[in-house]
């Protein structure tokens with residue numbers, strides 16, 4: 266079972282999750298491990314504290330208040346209070362170091378954010394013990410979570426699952442619930458790393474797959490994976506089941522509900538992952554397993570604020586080696602492309618904000634010799650997770666909706682994935698576009714069945730200043 270920050274926002278939520286684990290054990294569903302994220306928005310607050318330290322201010326008061334108030338609310342004891350206070354003191358010292366050195370490297374950032382999960386697991390284990398569920402807190406490296414040294418976005422070492430399996434088999438008492446830090450790990454030198462934002466999902470699937478469990482449960486604040494981000498489209502509905510591939514594409518193309526590569530370990534071992542709502546535990550949520558046929562569109566997602574890059578060859582038509590030159594430049598600059606469309610003499614592709622051409626790399630310079638490069642900002646990718654074998658049906662509906670709404674598609678991609686059709690539109694049109702598409706595919710409220718606009722309306726739209 267994995268509980269994210271949204272399920273662990275404050276003392277009452279910690280208690281609610283502890284009671285939920287206890288009731289599951291009562292029903293015979295004892296979790297092999299419980300993976301916890303940091304409480305509420307703690308990771309963001311730690312990152313902000315780092316920025317403030319660089320500006321000369323060191324302040325951990327809000328973090329101290331949240332964690333100590335939770336301990337005091339349930340009288341979890343002086344021993345835990347001392348333990349958490351000493352973690353907070355360590356954090357404060359670290360921030361003083363950042364203030365003095367004026368330096369916050371990716372390695373230091375990983376150390377900084379690690380305090381959130383290191384505190385939450387200790388509090389959760391204490392509350393469980395207090396309500397009669399034997400539990401022990403583990404920093405994940407003590408159960409074998411080792412990664413490479415790519416700070417901020419580390420990859421789990423191939424040897425880690427076997428170590429985890431052995432530790433669970435030989436060292437962890439099956440009658441005691443192991444409460445494990447999500448998101449953080451150690452590199453082979455014992456330095457703290459992180460798996461990228463939202464990485465606790467990946468910790469859970471790594472442990473679940475290593476121990477070959479029956480099911481991996483990821484508990485959130487929504488009734489499972491929804492047809493769309495419910496913050497963008499309140500009419501979004503939960504989906505009862507999606508395939509591993511659909512869930513991965515959804516996460517990769519912007520749905521904040523899951524970590525993009527969290528599905529991988531479970532997919533390799535074909536272990537179902539269930540997304541459930543800790544605020545509504547009776548709801549069955551979404552099960553992620555093998556593909557089910559028969560659905561045209563499963564979900565809609567978007568990635569906002571991306572750059573569209575048009576690269577046109579300055580050489581003759583038919584000159585070979587163009588694509589190879591383009592992709593060598595991307596490799597050299599360690600840039601990963603999201604969506605791509607090409608002709609013989611041009612390539613259009615998108616880069617997300619963290620890879621933007623203004624973030625210090627030399628892509629444009631590297632391509633100047635062979636191509637004209639045009640960078641267009643403020644674009645968004647809308648992705649439909651759909652049955653690509655019925656793409657004409659999907660595309661016909663999408664383009665009728667867009668045509669009616671005057672939304673222009675600047676690029677379109679239907680790649681090798683059998684579940685993903687992506688459109689690039691202007692970022693400021695994305696909410697409207699998704700709302701209309703959602704109405705069409707999920708709400709039986711399709712604009713294209715509405716009467717055509719009158720000639721006056723058409724004229725007004727076309728000639729509006």
Ligand SMILES: Nc1ncnc2c1ncn2[C@@H]1O[C@H](COP(=O)(O)OP(=O)(O)O)[C@@H](O)[C@H]1O
Pocket residue numbers: 268269270271272302463484485486487489490491492493494495496519520521522523564
């Ligand atoms: N397609 C989607 N389905 C469900 N939730 C989504 C989707 N897209 C975005 N979200 C957002 O993801 C949130 C849950 O993810 P997150 O906040 O990371 O949870 P946690 O912190 O518990 O891991 C939801 O509150 C919801 O607003």
Ligand SMILES: N[C@@H](CC(=O)OP(=O)(O)O)C(=O)O
Pocket residue numbers: 268269270271302303308309381447448461462463464465466
């Ligand atoms: N606390 C980390 C890791 C994580 O997975 O969090 P959550 O489960 O709340 O998305 C983060 O905020 O990125």
